[in-house]
Amino acid sequence: MPWIFFSSYTKIGMVINVKHDVNITCRVVLKEQLDKLDIPHWINGIGEVEIRTKLSRETLDILEQNLSHYGIHILSDQKKALVQRIKNTIDDMVKNDEVRLFKISTYLSNQLHYSYAHLSNLFSEVTHTSIENYVILKKVDQAKELMIHNNLTLTEIAYRLNYSSVAHLSYQFKKTTGLTPTKFQRILLRRKEHKIHWTK
Amino acid sequence: MKMLIPNTGEHVLRIALADDDRDDRQFFKEAIEELSIRTTLQMFLDGQKLMDYLNTPGVHLPDLIFLDLNMPVKNGMQCLKEIRANRAFNQISIAIYSTSSSELDIEDTFVNGANIYLNKPNNFAKLRESISKVLQINWQYHTSNLNRDNFLLRL
Numbered sequence: 001m002p003w004i005f006f007s008s009y010t011k012i013g014m015v016i017n018v019k020h021d022v023n024i025t026c027r028v029v030l031k032e033q034l035d036k037l038d039i040p041h042w043i044n045g046i047g048e049v050e051i052r053t054k055l056s057r058e059t060l061d062i063l064e065q066n067l068s069h070y071g072i073h074i075l076s077d078q079k080k081a082l083v084q085r086i087k088n089t090i091d092d093m094v095k096n097d098e099v100r101l102f103k104i105s106t107y108l109s110n111q112l113h114y115s116y117a118h119l120s121n122l123f124s125e126v127t128h129t130s131i132e133n134y135v136i137l138k139k140v141d142q143a144k145e146l147m148i149h150n151n152l153t154l155t156e157i158a159y160r161l162n163y164s165s166v167a168h169l170s171y172q173f174k175k176t177t178g179l180t181p182t183k184f185q186r187i188l189l190r191r192k193e194h195k196i197h198w199t200k
Numbered sequence: 201m202k203m204l205i206p207n208t209g210e211h212v213l214r215i216a217l218a219d220d221d222r223d224d225r226q227f228f229k230e231a232i233e234e235l236s237i238r239t240t241l242q243m244f245l246d247g248q249k250l251m252d253y254l255n256t257p258g259v260h261l262p263d264l265i266f267l268d269l270n271m272p273v274k275n276g277m278q279c280l281k282e283i284r285a286n287r288a289f290n291q292i293s294i295a296i297y298s299t300s301s302s303e304l305d306i307e308d309t310f311v312n313g314a315n316i317y318l319n320k321p322n323n324f325a326k327l328r329e330s331i332s333k334v335l336q337i338n339w340q341y342h343t344s345n346l347n348r349d350n351f352l353l354r355l
Contacts, residue, residue, distance in 0.1 A: 022345065087344055087345070088345075091344075091345050127339070127340070127343070128236060128237050128335075128336050128339060129336050129339075129340065133336075134340065134344070137337070137340055137344075137346065138344075138346070141346045141347060141350065144347070144350040145347060145350070148350065177352055177353055177354065178317075178352075178353055178354025178355055179352060179354050183307075184352060186307075187307060187310045187311055187352065188350070190307075190311045191310075191311050191313070194311060194312070
C-alpha cells in the first residue's frame with residue numbers, strides 16, 4: 001500500500017502534513033479488534049487473517065461491525081477475495097525492493113498457489129482490466145508518490161521501480177496518465193498552492 | 201477459517217453527465233450502454249440542475265461526474281469549484297468532457313480538482329473507446345489502493 005498524504009487546512013488554523021502507512025494501520029487495528037474479542041489469530045501479509053478457532057455467528061457479526069468502523073470489510077465472495085489478494089500481492093511487490101526483480105507471473109503463482117493462467121483470467125473477469133495493466137497503474141501510482149512526497153528524481157524513481165531507463169518510465173507515465181511527469185508535478189504543486197483539499 | 205480484507209466492495213458504477221447538447225448526451229448514453237462495466241447513468245441539462253441534485257439531502261451520490269465546460273446557467277468550471285469546495289463530495293471523481301483543447305484550460309481544471317480531462321471525440325468509435333478507458337481506470341481507483349489525490353488522467 002502506498003504512503004498516503006493528508007493535508008488539512010482551516011481558515012484560522014494551520015496546515016500539518018503527515019505520512020501514513022495504511023498497511024501498518026490495518027494490521028494494528030486488526031490485532032486490536034481481534035484481541036478485544038479474544039480471538040486467536042494469525043495475520044498473514046496479504047489481506048488474509050487466519051482464525052485459529054471456530055467462531056460463533058454472533059462473534060463474527062460483532063467483529064464485522066467493529067472492523068467496518070475502520071473501513072475494513074470481511075470478504076465472503078471467493079472470486080473477489082482472490083482478486084483482492086492478487087492486488088495486495090502486486091501492491092507489496094511494487095513497494096518492496098527485495099521482490100521487485102521477480103517476474104510478476106512467477107511471483108503471483110508462487111505466493112497464491114494458483115496457476116498464472118487461472119489468476120489472470122479471474123482478474124480480467126472481475127476487474128475489467130488485465131493483471132499487466134494493473135501492475136502498470138500501480139507502478140505509475142507509486143512513481144507519483146515518490147515524486148511528490150519523497151522528492152525523488154526521475155532517475156531514482158526509474159531505478160527503484162525497475163524501469164530500464166528514465167525514458168521508459170516517462171513513456172509509461174505519459175501513456176497511462178496522458179501527462180508528462182513534469183506536467184503532473186507542476187499541476188500538483190499548483191493545486192497545493194490553491195490550498196484545495198481532498199481526502200480519500 | 202480465513203477472512204480477507206479488501207479496500208472496498210464491488211458495486212455498480214454510478215455516473216452523472218451534465219451537458220446542454222442533446223446529441224452529445226445521446227451519443228454518451230449509447231457509448232456507456234455498450235460497455236461491459238455495470239453502470240447507472242443520470243443526465244442533467246445544465247450545471248445548476250446537476251448541483252441542485254447533488255445538494256438534495258439524502259441523495260445517492262454518483263461515483264463519477266462528466267462535466268461539459270460550456271453550459272448555460274452554470275458552467276462546468278463553476279460546478280467543479282463548488283463540488284471541490286464541499287467535503288461531502290470528496291469521494292466523487294470528476295471528468296471534464298469538453299470540446300476545448302486549450303492547454304491552459306486543461307491545466308486549470310486539473311488545478312481546480314478535476315481528475316480526468318476528456319476531449320469530445322469526433323466519432324462514435326473513439327468516444328466509446330475513451331469512455332471505456334475512463335471507466336476502467338476510475339473503477340481501479342474505486343476498488344484498489346491507489347492514491348485518489350494523485351488521480352489525473354488526460355485523454
